[in-house]
Amino acid sequence: MEGKILYKAILDTREIGLYVYFKEYHSIRETKCFYLCVEDWQLSLTELQQSKLLKRIHKTNSRFAFDTKEKALKHLRMLKEKQLTHIKRDKQKLERFLSNPETKEGLVKGSRSFVSSNFIFD
Numbered sequence: 001m002e003g004k005i006l007y008k009a010i011l012d013t014r015e016i017g018l019y020v021y022f023k024e025y026h027s028i029r030e031t032k033c034f035y036l037c038v039e040d041w042q043l044s045l046t047e048l049q050q051s052k053l054l055k056r057i058h059k060t061n062s063r064f065a066f067d068t069k070e071k072a073l074k075h076l077r078m079l080k081e082k083q084l085t086h087i088k089r090d091k092q093k094l095e096r097f098l099s100n101p102e103t104k105e106g107l108v109k110g111s112r113s114f115v116s117s118n119f120i121f122d
Helices: 047-051 069-098 112-118
Strands: 005-014 017-030 034-039 055-058
Touching (some): 005 069, 017 055, 017 069, 069 112
Antiparallel strands (some): 005 017, 017 034
C-alpha cells in the first residue's frame, strides 16, 4: 500500500525573486488520528533512521501539511496575511518609540492609546 502524500507550501527568497515551493511528506505509518510522515528525501533511509525523523500530522485538523497543494498554498497565504498584520503593529510600535528621542526610561510619551488599542493584558 502506498502511503498518503501531504504538502506544505514554503515562501522563499531567491536571487531570481520570491519563490513558492512545496515540501512533500509521505505517510509511512498511520494511527487512528495521525499520519506518521517523513519528507520525500528521507524515504530511502532505514526504518530506524526514519523513526528519529518522523513528523506526526493530524489527519483532520492539521495546520502543518495538507492533502492538496491548493490547500497548502491557501494556508501559506493566510499565515503571511497574519504575519503582515503583526509586522504592521510592530512597525507602529517602533515608530512611536523612535518619534520620542527624549525617552530615557519609563513611559514613552503618547503610547498609552496605541497600547490600549493594539494589545490586551490579563
